[in-house]
Amino acid sequence: MSLHTEQAARLIGRVLNIQHFCTNDGPGIRTTVFLKGCSLRCKWCCNPESIHPKPELAYDPKKCIGEAACGACLKVCPETAIHVNEADGKVGINWDLCTNCNQCVPVCPAEALTTFGQEMTIEQILAEVEQDSSFYAESGGGLTLSGGECTLEPEFSAALLAAARSRGLNTAIETAGNVPWHFFEQVLQHTDTVLHDHKHFDPVQHKHWVGVDNHRIQANYRRAYETFPDKTFIARTPVIPGVNDTEAHVRAVLDFIRPYKNVVDYQLLPYHRYGQSKYDFLGRVYELRDFPSLPGATLKHLQSIIDQAFGRAPPAAR
16 A cells, blocks of 8 residues: 555545435436535525534434433533423523533434534545445446535545545535635546536625625636636536526626636526524524525526527527
């Protein structure tokens, strides 16, 4: 084993989840590895458990069987962050006191207390990913690395993708691009397909909805398009009603990517609230709880503009 290989073998990644048989995370059938840790704070985030970089406690009160029947978690919490709700006898979490030590998780027989995230080696991840290798060969799929923001762990992500490639796997990443360029470059070297988000084109609105402006993100994308002409780039927008569901945003993104032939598509991801319950599990507030669903007609119209730009449809009606 070479020194480089030995170093890679010692690397540890903070994995949120490994999802099999994914069809929207790159070409073919894929296994998507979600890493924890994100540098953005999107108000619509459907994976709030991916934001914090370390494993963290989650609590589902519907599963709790109460202090009278159990109460084990109350005895092991070193911060006394767990208390009993008088109304129903179930436990509650004082999230301000909780340090995510997770000592309460293994003693909970009802699995009301769980952990989001675990530490894994590259070999452990690839052992699970390669279970679906026959599907990759037939469909042109492979491994997709997502998050959170996978480029926040550039050494681990680059080593994982390099190891996957050495085993004949196609590689892809999902990224929002808000990292130092040398992080981004390190990971892209070992990536075949780059799915990258344009969340809002206006920098002021981007900062309002996402937590930072988009100057570094757009600079990274331009530099990536130019530095890696052999990579396949797919631009994407999570379409949020009243935020970026406009022709102006879609046309601005199309203008941005048009000069680069390696940006082969622009995809729209309709807003949904599938992750809303996870905010409650983490003791957080979902700010877009009352936002409406995205009208199908709006998505269809915006998609027609993209199809026209890529020569897939006649001009959209104005």
